[in-house]
Amino acid sequence: MKPTIKDVARLAGTSTGTVSRVLNRHPAVAATTRARVEAAIEQLGFQADLSARTLAKARRTVALVQPFDADYRPFYAQLTRAFLRNTDAQGWRNIQIFPDEVLGSRADSVVFLRDDVPERTLERLLARRLPVAVMGYSDHVPYVCTKDEEGIASSTRLLRDTGHWRIAYLGWVVYPDGSYSPRGRGYERVIAEPPALHEPIFLGGDHTPLDAYRAVTKAWSRRDRFDGLVCSTDEAALGALAALEDLNVRVPGEVSVVGFDGLQGLPRVVTTVAQDFAALAGGALELVGEEASIRSSREHWVEARLVRPTTTVGQRLW
DSSP states (O other), rough: OOOEEEEHHHHHTOHHHHHHHTTTTTSOOOOHHHHHHHHHHHHHHHOOOOOHHHHHHHHHHEEEEETTTTGGHHHHHHHHHHHHHHOOOOOHHEEOGGGHHHHHOOOSSSEESSSOHHHHHHHHHHHHHOOOOEEESSSSSOOEEEEEHHHHHHHHHHHHHTTTTTTEEOOOOOOTTTBBBBBHHHHHHHHHHSOOSSSOOOOOSSSSSHHHHHHHHHHTTTTOSSSEEEEEEHHHHHHHHHHHHHTOTTTTTTEEEEEEOOSSSSSSEEEEEOOOOHHHHHHHHHHHGGGGGGOOSSEEOOOOOOOOOTOOOOOOOO
16 A cells, blocks of 8 residues: 555654655754654655645645734734745645634634634634634644743743842733733742742733833832843833833843843844744644644644843842
């Protein structure tokens, strides 16, 4: 019997989406994974059916559902660009829509750029047997998500290991829907590691520069001082840096600041924990792709990494 792409994926220990990316010479495949897939292809004598692949790709259209604030949030703009690069490289057609347009979409599959999707909307999409995935966490549909808790834990630990003795957290701790923020949990976990530094210092605020600016200014005005600041996003870090500058507080001389996301092209470079946008986009496409019916998992986790560790972080000597 002629070997299939499923046979190759099974032998290589990957998904069929990964095999497809190797066949299409897509760059977003680890070298070790690519070698395993190529070895499995050679062992099985697999030959891709180019006409079938072309026909299948021609049928695939994915709707990317953007939040209403996507146009003025750098995070969503950069994640969208990564998603569009992935769809182009893998031969998908794509349309970009807002949440109120999703139920009228004629796409073959749907990817939500944010995870605050109404449960009723998801139910109606699933009732149509449409492949659906969320970038973020979901209890209801397959999702791809950065390891936020571990990422924030690494930034908090950086501040702790460089001698900071009073470290605050800026951003959501409990979301408006009542769920607990994994980023806030990562901060709390490191602060509590023995010997515990202090009780958690939550400044509040959301993920935006304006709210961050207000939260830092308010904390400083009530003399709730800190020498290290863990921010839930790079956008929040920009607001914090602006507030500290207006307060004549030197960064990183008096206060060190760490962001989260790894955004490019910001007006100020910050120490940050970078998300892998290409891996998030690729994971979302894999979850809604042709291999969805045989995938072994409904979740796809992506690592985050600390970058520019000395840009807005200074060593404390006391």
